[in-house]
Amino acid sequence: MKPTQKAAGAAANYVDERTGAAKWLKKNLTKVFPDHWSFMLGEIALYSFIILLLTGTFLTFWFDPSQREVIYNGSYLPLNGLHMSAAYDSTLRLSFDVRGGLLMRQIHHWSALIFMSAIVAHLFRVFFTGAFRKPREFNWLIGVGLLTFGIVEGFLGYSLPDDLLSGTGIRIAEAILQAIPVVGSYLSFFAFGGAFPGTAFIPRIFIVHVLLLPGLFLALITIHLMLVWYQKHTQYPGPGRTEKNVVGYPLMPVYMAKAGGFFFVVFGVTAFLGAVASINPIWLVGPYTPGQISAGSQPDWYMGWLDGLVRAAPPLETHAFGHTISWNILIPGLILPGILFTGMALYPFIESWFTGDKREHHLLDRPRNAPNRTALGVTSIVFILITIVNGGNDIIATHFHLTINGIMWFTRVGLFVIPPIAFVVTKRVCLSLQRSDRDLVLHGRETGRLVMMPNGEMLEVHEPLSDAKKWTLTQHQRPEALAAPLPASATVGLKGKLRARMNRAHATQIPAPTLTDLKELGEGHH
Amino acid sequence: MSNQIERFEDPGLPAHVHRNADSDPLAAKRAERQVAILFMLSALGTVLTIAAYIYVKSDKYVYLPIMGSTNLQQILLGLGLTASTLFIGLGAIQWAKKLMPDQEEIAERHEFRSKEVDRDELVAAFKERGGSAGLGRRSLIKRSLGLSLGLVGLSPLVLLRDTGPLPKKFFTTTDWTAGTRLLLDPAGTPIKASDLEVGAVAQVLPELPAGTERTLENTGKDAVLLIRLRPEDFNLDPQKLSWTYQGIIAFSKICTHMGCAVALYEQQTHHLLCPCHQSTFDVTRGAKVIFGPAARPLPQLAITVDADGYLVAVQPFTVPIGPSFWERNSSNG
Amino acid sequence: MKRISSFRRTRIAGPILVVAALFTIGTAFGVASALPGAQTPMTTGTSTLVSQGKAIFLRGCSSCHGLHAEGGSIAPSLIGVGSAAVDFQVGTGRMPMADMSQQAMQKKPLYNPQETAALAAYVASLAPGPSSVTNESLAYERDGNSALGGQLFRTNCAMCHNFAGQGGALTNGKYAPSLMGVTPKIIYEAMITGPQSMPKFTDATITPQQKLSIIKWLQAANHEQNQGGASLGRVGPVTEGLLGWVLGLGLLIGAAVWLAMKAK
Structure with a gap:
């Protein structure tokens, strides 16, 4: 044994005799x-x-x-x-x-x-x-x-x-x-x-x-x-x-x-x-x-x-009974951020409430396979991006020859209009990507090679996907992958209706192709 | 079988693809050299850092493309540190990628939920031990404990009381009183009406009583902007108009929105803009808000001239300056 | 109120007319040289210069500013603006305006220095006003104090032109231009004439010497060497944040992609 190995062994022994760490370390050194x-x-x-x-x-x-x-x-x-x-x-x-x-x-x-x-x-x-x-x-x-x-x-x-x-x-x-x-x-x-x-x-x-x-x-x-x-x-x-x-x-x-x-x-x-x-x-x-400021x-x-957000806020204040409430500060500065961050913190619980999904998840979703969630995420990002643009509107105005008033109005309107559009577009893009996955599994990859059939017809050769790829694109297909059907008792009342509505929205997806689909398609061809 | 939907099967972990270095000793040797070179570059980086620290004077500048004339010591120290750290990292990662085993391993997961029997035993133990302490029975203890726990947080809150004095009249007063002279900021000299031409501005502060040192707290409340317009440009009610002097109008420079200094005066449009949140005020209409989040006009200071011809305040501000606060009585503007 | 102001206007207008009639170019020169460091370009043949200027004015400016520079619906009167305003506006190419946009932009001057001087002489002959200066006449290196200048700049200029003189946005698409590379005389003339949106800074509120301090500080800012690497435009956190995401996180994500890629 080399001296260094000997020394290391002695040190390890010293520590383990006092902490019993060897077992834990042995297990965790091979952690994957x-x-x-x-x-x-x-x-x-x-x-x-x-x-x-x-x-x-x-x-x-x-x-x-x-x-x-x-x-x-x-x-x-x-x-x-x-x-x-x-x-x-x-x-x-x-x-x-x-x-x-x-x-x-x-x-x-x-x-x-x-x-x-x-x-x-x-x-x-x-x-x-x-x-x-x-x-x-x-x-x-x-x-x-x-x-x-x-x-x-x-x-x-x-x-x-x-x-x-x-x-x-x-x-x-x-x-x-x-x-x-x-x-x-x-x-x-x-x-x-x-x-x-x-x-x-x-x-x-x-x-x-x-x-x-x-x-x-x-x-x-x-x-x-x-x-x-x-x-x-x-x-x-x-x-x-x-x-x-x-x-x-x-x-x-x-x-x-x-x-x-x-x-x-x-x-x-x-x-x-x-x-x-x-x-x-x-x-x-x-x-x-306090008397100075920079542009x-x-x-x-x-x-x-x-x-x-603060820049885009409307000039609202309440003056009553000798008191003043500055909504132009409170709403963009405290209330809205409070709602955004609370909503963000509670999202896992909200999602599991309306999906009825209480299972453990260790496999990640591909974002396209959870269109509703992905759309919600993109909506939030778009919202924040608009506010960030407005936060730098003066720099943007001078560098791109725009007006601060124009950017401000764009923000004031855009904050209400663009995020919903982003939601719809994202959801559709996700569903389209799911469709394209489906096509890929059923028809294979376009190779770009053309062949002429005996009857003169030109066809592009499609190469079937590997089994690994097919599995990756279809594994998420489990009957209740996104949202479990809720029991009837859980959908009564306003809260229940909301829950049912969100459940349905979240469950939207394109059925992933199965081996049966592929076989049927194959039979149709021959 | 015909109605049964067949799904794609998990083909399992793909076979390990060998790297060049796994089979080719030459490739392995090459990879080893690459890693060693990366570590050597890091060592060179450290030498560069030390050399720059000792030998490069801090007032040396060097012209670099894109960056322009740049401090030589700063850039050499920085690039040296960059090299000495970055290349250790790149070397270690390259080592891991090329030479360490790259066979993926599988570890099993275990359910986090405890066994049913353990959970039942826990609940039983909890009930029994809690019961032995009388948690369920002794309601007097439970309630008084609830009260004391509810109140215990109050003491640190009370102790925080002395972090500052009470505001008292601070938010509603400034250092402007009847007859206070307007002094130029930062020169500190008084100003005459004739000193301002039409279209001119001046930043002013109040003259403080002799022996009073001006603090930033004063400036934060007292800063005033003077603007001279043609008198016929004003569109003010008679009282506010009487607060101007020969076309000179004075406004608090502290934004009524969030307290930034409002001083971007456009002399053609007579707009005042706050650079923080872009509230825009119309000077001709008594700093009325015409754009942006501010809800109230900038308070106007009534001015005139004293016997020596210097501009002075007629009276204190009639409304509190600066951002809103709960106690602000906004019934008179 | 209206009557008072119009009365005052006539009271002021009277002397102005008298002065305008009486003031020969020689006395205009006298006023000009009384101002600190000011010089007029009119050293010889001043009356020729004025008539030259008038000819240029009638050809190139009068359609907007009126035949007698009295102003019109789209352009202000030039009576009393002085040669400094002409030197600033025409010398930087802002006038004549290319189009009726929000703001006259700096561009290649239409008139050469000779013609600009003639125009300035003509406008100065109409009524006394701030006189143009030359770079050489501004002894800012000798008379200025850059620390004081920086303080004055931050109190009076930074709110529009940014803390480092990089310019900034005003309302409705107007902007305060960058002051980088602007010559001392143009800065001086801008302060005394208050061109376009910019207010005037009279010699009583900012003394000529304080103006020189501002110029000295600005010249130092112009030549400010980069202490900590690329300047990123000196416009504050916007460009910093952008670079942090694009270059900082971008490089790191690139490294992470490389790290997770299987080696060949």
């Missing part, structure tokens, strides 16, 4: 993970979080979370001699007077953007493939929580440097607090330790940004991953893949190398962005003061939809 690119989206988010922790810790070594007023005399000359908060001053210093400081700041910010987009892309994957179904509802809820806290965490980070842009963002957040009925002005004063902007807010959000929320993330991510581990990963349908098994590569060594390597890839790509593309150049934006003041993209 299915391989698909879309399963890496969540990993991108996870690794971005680690990058955020590393770079964020670096930044705290120099960042001074204080709104104490100082006079800048650092190496960025165009700001020399100006009054500013210590937070802004220290951000300038760590950008210009610390080697690699600006790089770390940029990696941190890019990583935050990628973190959020990876979470959203991961959410799309989970939604469109039906991976949220039993038994994975808890993980869906945790995911929605992570998305929500991610938005808050990102916004706080964007606010910390106390530049003109972030101050404007805080001003708007303050206005939302202030608009809450009955307690709004009190909440604002408590949050800011008095009048806006005050000197308390940045120290407070700093500790929330670097301790409270990251701690919460760690806890939630841990549970999220433990559940993935324990419940085993879902897999896409295909030959040999069933509800009862999981097919893939073992943790040791393949997945360790792939997932471990992928962490470095995520770090590398984020570092590349941090190296070549400037993000949030706060030294150009200037220090915050094109926007939040980061994950808040852009919220800003777009």
Whole structure:
């Protein structure tokens, strides 16, 4: 035995005698993970979080979370001699007077953007493939929580440097607090330790940004991953893949190398962005003061939809009995996002309520095979995309020679008109794709080769699909694949009728071809 | 059999397709070299990072296509870090793909639901143990516990009370009073009517009592925009018109929607635009909202001149400035 | 109210007419040189220049601005706008307008500097107004303070022109143009004349020296080197978000596809 092997054996023995970990490790080293690119989206988010922790810790070594007023005399000359908060001053210093400081700041910010987009892309994957179904509802809820806290965490980070842009963002957040009925002005004063902007807010959000929320993330991510581990990963349908098994590569060594390597890839790509593309150049934006503003003041993209909704809101306020309620803030800023996120969190339970489906699902749906769900997802994405466009309407207007008023009206009307159209179109596209799958199974693949029959007729040669492919395209055909017929007792009353209606809508699909169909077709031909 | 629908069968896991490196030792050697080269590139990246850190001055710039003139230290540090991390990752993945076993394995799943007997035993144990604690019988304990648990959350809430003072009159007052001079922001000098031509604007703040330092909290409430129009351009009620001086009109710069500084004045259309949410106000009609989400006009400050000819406020704002809040009494505008 | 204002107008109009009649080109030159660093191009043959300018005006401008520059239904009066306005509008090609769109766009000037100077001299001869300046006369490097200029810019200009002078959207398709690459004299003339949507910034509200500070800061912003890589247009989070999705997540998804692909 080589000395290294001997040492490793001794170490393993030492640990196992104290923890009994050998059994667990033996089992889990061979744990199988299915391989698909879309399963890496969540990993991108996870690794971005680690990058955020590393770079964020670096930044705290120099960042001074204080709104104490100082006079800048650092190496960025165009700001020399100006009054500013210590937070802004220290951000300038760590950008210009610390080697690699600006790089770390940029990696941190890019990583935050990628973190959020990876979470959203991961959410799309989970939604469109039906991976949220039993038994994975808890993980869906945790995911929605992570998305929500991610938005808050990102916004706080964007606010910390106390530049003109972030101050404007805080001003708007303050206005939302202030608009809450009955307690709004009190909440604002408590949050800011008095009048806006005050000197308390940045120290407070700093500790929330670097301790409270990251701690919460760690806890939630841990549970999220433990559940993935324990419940085993879902897999896409295909030959040999069933509800009862999981097919893939073992943790040791393949997945360790792939997932471990992928962490470095995520770090590398984020570092590349941090190296070549400037993000949030706060030294150009200037220090915050409430009397100044820049054209094109926007939040980061994950808040852009919220800003777009607020922009599109109608000018509604209620003035009665000496009180004011700002619907123009409450509806787009709190009520609508609240409904959207609650609806998103509850969706697995809603779907299982109207489908009556209480079975476990480990095989993923191909999105086309659940047309109703896919259409709903696309509808939501289209809705959010319209609001994001409106959130950047000033930049879009100047770069594409449009008018902000035009984009705003497009949004106001489009938010009601386009999502329903998207729903109908998506559902039809899904059904068409199902039909084309059916044709493919029954008639084979078009080869593009033409042959002339003895009677002079020209025919294109169709090549039958492989058995594996046929199985992949038809495996979802089980009698109650999408929605179980509801018992008559469950469809009475308004709620029952709604349930029955949604059940029918969800059950819409093209019958997948069977071997019998294929045989009958064959007999017809001969 | 004739009525039975036959479905396609699961053909099972397809046979393993061997890679070149599995059978060809040369290909395996090649793959090994590729992985090694990738790891070496990472090492080079680390060397580059360290060299850039030590030897490149932070005030050196280099012209790069697309990016323009760019800080050399930043880009070298960044690309070095990129290489040192990215290539470790690419190497490890390439290793896994080319050389590690790529035979798919099958693991069985197990139902999560516990066995019926375990579930029954749990319920029984729960009932018995709960019963022994008197959970079902002792309703006094149950209710008082419910009360105390319901209230316990209140103490941290109460403790948060001192995070800030009460707003009192903060939201309804500003530093503008009768006779307050208008000072230019940021110069801090008073301003005369003749200083503004038709079509001119000025950003102003109130003169604070001697010895008072101007804070951002003041500015957040007090910022005012002065605009001079031709007097005949106004379309105001007599009172609001009397609040102007020789065509000069003063509005709070704090948006009535969400408090951003509204200062995009278009001198031909007399529109004021807020860049945050694009509320548009018509200056000639007393900053009436003509587009966007704001629900109320910008409050107008009554101005005149004092004995020395400097512009001053006639009175405080008659309505609270800035975004709405619950206690705002909007009966007078 | 109407009567008062019209009375005032006549009271102001009287002296203006007198001044317009009395002011020779020489006195216009005097007013111009009294302004900081201002120079007029009229060094020789000023009256010839004015008549040249008038000829150009009648040919190219009078159809909209009226035969005596008194303005019309579609174009404002040019009496009292001064040579600075002409130098700005004609010198940047904004005037004559190509079409009656929302906003006169910058384009290749129709008139050469000589003709522009003649037009400016003619308009300046109608009534006193802000005089044009030259790049050389603006000693912003010597007299300006870029930190103060940045502060002034953010208070008075950034709301329309963006924090880095990249321009921004106004209502109904109008826009504040980018200030990148704009010469100091054009910026100076824009501030004193308030072209189109832009308000005027009089010398009393922003002193000539403060204007030079703004110009100094803008020139620095013009030549601002990229501290952290490609600038992405310096328009804030919109382009950053787009790049984060397209390049950031795009590259990573590409890597994930490669990772999950079976090797040959």
